[in-house]
Amino acid sequence: MVAKLMHAVVYGGSVGGAVGLKHVEVEIPTPSKDEVLIKLEAATLNPVDWKAYQLKALLRPFLARNSPLIPCTDVAGEVVEVGSQVKNFKVGDKVVSILSLLKGGGLSEYAVAKEILTVFRPPEVSAAEGASLPVAGLTAHMALTQFIGLDLTGKDPHHKNILVTAASGGVGQYAVQLAKLGGAHVTATCGARNLELVKSLGADEVLDYKTPEGAALKSPSGRKYDAVGNLKEDGVVVDLTPGPAAMWTYAVKRITCSGKKLKPLMLIPKDDVGLKFLVELVKEGKLKTVIDSRHCLGDAEVAWSKGIAGHATGKIIVEP
Numbered sequence: 001m002v003a004k005l006m007h008a009v010v011y012g013g014s015v016g017g018a019v020g021l022k023h024v025e026v027e028i029p030t031p032s033k034d035e036v037l038i039k040l041e042a043a044t045l046n047p048v049d050w051k052a053y054q055l056k057a058l059l060r061p062f063l064a065r066n067s068p069l070i071p072c073t074d075v076a077g078e079v080v081e082v083g084s085q086v087k088n089f090k091v092g093d094k095v096v097s098i099l100s101l102l103k104g105g106g107l108s109e110y111a112v113a114k115e116i117l118t119v120f121r122p123p124e125v126s127a128a129e130g131a132s133l134p135v136a137g138l139t140a141h142m143a144l145t146q147f148i149g150l151d152l153t154g155k156d157p158h159h160k161n162i163l164v165t166a167a168s169g170g171v172g173q174y175a176v177q178l179a180k181l182g183g184a185h186v187t188a189t190c191g192a193r194n195l196e197l198v199k200s201l202g203a204d205e206v207l208d209y210k211t212p213e214g215a216a217l218k219s220p221s222g223r224k225y226d227a228v229g230n231l232k233e234d235g236v237v238v239d240l241t242p243g244p245a246a247m248w249t250y251a252v253k254r255i256t257c258s259g260k261k262l263k264p265l266m267l268i269p270k271d272d273v274g275l276k277f278l279v280e281l282v283k284e285g286k287l288k289t290v291i292d293s294r295h296c297l298g299d300a301e302v303a304w305s306k307g308i309a310g311h312a313t314g315k316i317i318v319e320p
């Protein structure tokens with residue numbers, strides 16, 4: 001039987017930047033027993049996509065043979081085939097999924113997703129809004145609920161003071177809105193051009209990160225974190241870009257019982273609970289998505305370069 005082909009964008013080697021991307025025709029993947037095949041309507045980019053670029057190139061020999069390295073994990077679309085053990089989805093369902101962080105697959109016309117990491121997308125939630133949620137929304141959600149202990153129902157009488165840096169970015173925009181749902185007082189930093197936008201998302205105080213006042217709020221320790229933090233003296237700093245040094249500091253602080261709580265966060269989604277919660281908030285009009293720009297799959301390099309530049313306001317969308 002002749003295999004059906006799809007347009008996809010793959011890593012073309014170990015060269016960094018958009019120049020490493022290649023447009024190819026590859027076989028449409030077949031879903032495993034616990035997966036669904038999705039005809040994609042939108043995908044969004046995250047810094048993890050290009051940060052993982054060279055790591056994936058290095059891991060290439062250990063990945064499934066002949067499987068192309070198609071970047072991007074956050075997708076929305078329509079189910080066109082289901083694996084033999086899939087119970088909750090059928091052909092024609094509109095969904096949002098987070099794909100395997102290792103294998104990716106989003107910069108293409110079709111992708112396979114685990115049933116357990118897939119949720120229904122109601123008509124009130126556009127494909128672009130849905131695809132914006134997985135990595136950025138789940139990271140903000142995880143930082144606030146699991147690391148900072150914020151109750152997002154807003155019923156906690158002890159209102160927390162939360163600092164959200166890079167509030168105009170993918171994670172930051174959701175962190176500001178979720179923190180407000182949790183009844184927190186939100187101080188945010190962003191560039192001058194986005195001060196009004198971040199205020200409109202609900203932040204109580206917004207500082208231009210290029211001013212001395214804004215720069216001073218980067219983190220209590222003066223380190224430059226992409227952080228969501230509780231500003232009290234015994235507060236928590238969530239490090240979204242933990243390198244080996246941060247992991248080491250974290251380990252040592254735990255051993256020495258230091259009062260300073262630096263917590264490195266690494267998003268590894270295991271179920272659909274957080275994503276369902278976020279999709280529901282969007283449906284109810286309680287969570288908005290700022291979209292930086294939309295690009296067709298043929299212009300994936302433009303989207304990729306824009307993301308790497310690090311100055312997107314909200315999410316960068318790629319549409320097949």
Ligand SMILES: NC(=O)c1ccc[n+]([C@@H]2O[C@H](COP(=O)([O-])OP(=O)(O)OC[C@H]3O[C@@H](n4cnc5c(N)ncnc54)[C@H](OP(=O)(O)O)[C@@H]3O)[C@@H](O)[C@H]2O)c1
Nearest residue numbers: 047139166168169170171191209226240265266267311312
């Ligand atoms: N650990 C994890 O599991 C995890 C998960 C998701 C994200 N992350 C990390 O979290 C970070 C944020 O991700 P993202 O998707 O939100 O990135 P993003 O969308 O690319 O962030 C871009 C935004 O950040 C703003 N910005 C840049 N430097 C800033 C600074 N010093 N102070 C305040 N704002 C600044 C930019 O504003 P201007 O254009 O005005 O400069 C731009 O609007 C990234 O480092 C990412 O790798 C980690």
